[in-house]
Amino acid sequence: MKAFTYQSLPMRVIFGEGALAGVAGEVERLGARSALVLCTEAQRASAENVARLLGQRAAGVYDKAQMHVPIETAEEARHVAADLGADCCVAIGGGSTIGLGKAIAMTSELPIVAIPTTFAGSEMTPIYGITEGGLKRTGRDARVLPASVIYDPALTATLPPRIAATSGINAIAHSVEALYAQDANPIISLMAEESIRALAASLPRVVANPGDAGAASDALYGAWLAGACLGAVGMAIHHKLCHTLGGTFNLPHAEMHTIVLPHSIAYNRHAAPEAMARVSAALGGAEAASGIYDLAERLGAPMALADIGMPADGLARAAELATQNPYYNPRPIEQAAILELLRDAYAGRRPPPA
Ligand SMILES: NC(=O)C1=CN([C@@H]2O[C@H](COP(=O)(O)OP(=O)(O)OC[C@H]3O[C@@H](n4cnc5c(N)ncnc54)[C@H](OP(=O)(O)O)[C@@H]3O)[C@@H](O)[C@H]2O)C=CC1
Numbered sequence: 327m328k329a330f331t332y333q334s335l336p337m338r339v340i341f342g343e344g345a346l347a348g349v350a351g352e353v354e355r356l357g358a359r360s361a362l363v364l365c366t367e368a369q370r371a372s373a374e375n376v377a378r379l380l381g382q383r384a385a386g387v388y389d390k391a392q393m394h395v396p397i398e399t400a401e402e403a404r405h406v407a408a409d410l411g412a413d414c415c416v417a418i419g420g421g422s423t424i425g426l427g428k429a430i431a432m433t434s435e436l437p438i439v440a441i442p443t444t445f446a447g448s449e450m451t452p453i454y455g456i457t458e459g460g461l462k463r464t465g466r467d468a469r470v471l472p473a474s475v476i477y478d479p480a481l482t483a484t485l486p487p488r489i490a491a492t493s494g495i496n497a498i499a500h501s502v503e504a505l506y507a508q509d510a511n512p513i514i515s516l517m518a519e520e521s522i523r524a525l526a527a528s529l530p531r532v533v534a535n536p537g538d539a540g541a542a543s544d545a546l547y548g549a550w551l552a553g554a555c556l557g558a559v560g561m562a563i564h565h566k567l568c569h570t571l572g573g574t575f576n577l578p579h580a581e582m583h584t585i586v587l588p589h590s591i592a593y594n595r596h597a598a599p600e601a602m603a604r605v606s607a608a609l610g611g612a613e614a615a616s617g618i619y620d621l622a623e624r625l626g627a628p629m630a631l632a633d634i635g636m637p638a639d640g641l642a643r644a645a646e647l648a649t650q651n652p653y654y655n656p657r658p659i660e661q662a663a664i665l666e667l668l669r670d671a672y673a674g675r676r677p678p679p680a
């Protein structure tokens with residue numbers, strides 16, 4: 327086995343049906359006494375329930391979390407936390423809400439208790455993303471890694487099937503890229519393959535029956551593993567493309583990942599054969615690129631960038647931006663080939679056989 331480094335991330339995880347009831351204990355364990363509860367407007371009722379569970383340890387609720395964390399929202403939330411004298415944030419929601427908690431932690435070092443309600447996996451990473459002037463800036467900062475994560479499958483039960491499907495494939499994308507990461511290692515690759523297997527097997531059950539607690543639990547387990555992979559190793563062309571498309575064209579995050587992933591895999595299919603074999607094994611033998619495409623289609627996910635608001639005349643610009651300061655990738659990043667990838671994703675074409 328080749329030499330590698332592996333560093334586990336310092337956090338505590340509670341997983342299971344009813345785990346939400348432990349939120350006050352997690353805040354207390356951090357030594358915090360005044361938690362700002364973060365959410366989106368639509369999930370305010372969930373946040374107010376968390377505040378009730380926190381009792382005297384609740385400082386208030388801030389309900390303006392938004393996708394891609396606009397800097398204006400981040401700065402307003404930072405002021406609210408300071409004005410309330412918050413000494414902790416509790417983020418209940420998807421990656422947008424957890425991302426807001428990270429933006430507050432970046433400048434205040436307030437610890438985060440993350441309560442994910444999608445499969446995005448942000449709770450497991452020290453990665454932040456903040457959007458300013460139409461460009462999304464991402465980076466790694468130990469201060470933004472949540473101190474505690476509460477996974478309660480009941481909280482994903484209200485996810486609309488389309489969101490559950492695409493958020494699950496967002497998680498699969500983390501694991502796919504972890505398998506061919508420049509700093510890939512056997513431990514994370516084991517987690518990545520298991521993550522893809524668990525998600526590919528459970529997402530059809532979640533979409534068919536959102537109330538299936540066992541399916542939700544299996545999907546959340548897969549998302550946890552995927553998030554841990556994303557937090558532990560570097561990403562490649564697929565995540566670079568999605569950050570470019572998300573930040574510059576403000577496309578819906580999980581749908582964008584779902585549409586682009588099969589094409590990113592196809593781009594790398596001959597440059598990372600071992601990774602492709604592990605994706606295929608996790609899919610039960612299907613070829614990696616077309617297997618992910620077929621899974622997404624079976625889940626009823628959108629399959630074309632054209633259908634989620636990508637302007638046709640933006641493709642060349644996207645290819646140009648995505649190839650500036652590119653992430654590591656197993657295959658060399660060539661702008662013309664990336665533009666072809668984006669055109670296939672724009673049209674929603676099924677990747678050709680390997
Ligand atoms: N830093 C990191 O490591 C990572 C960051 N991200 C970031 O996170 C964001 C994407 O995360 P994602 O979770 O996909 O997006 P959101 O948090 O925006 O959630 C996606 C959608 O799901 C809805 N939703 C969430 N939870 C529920 C629920 N329990 N019931 C019903 N609807 C629900 C939201 O509705 P509503 O908005 O109305 O609440 C929203 O419409 C992006 O900004 C991305 O960049 C993603 C992965 C990793």
Ligand SMILES: O=C(O)/C=C\C(=O)CC(=O)O
Binds near residue numbers: 455565568569
């Ligand atoms: O954009 C961020 O907040 C940082 C990372 C991610 O979104 C990972 C991903 O693209 O799913």
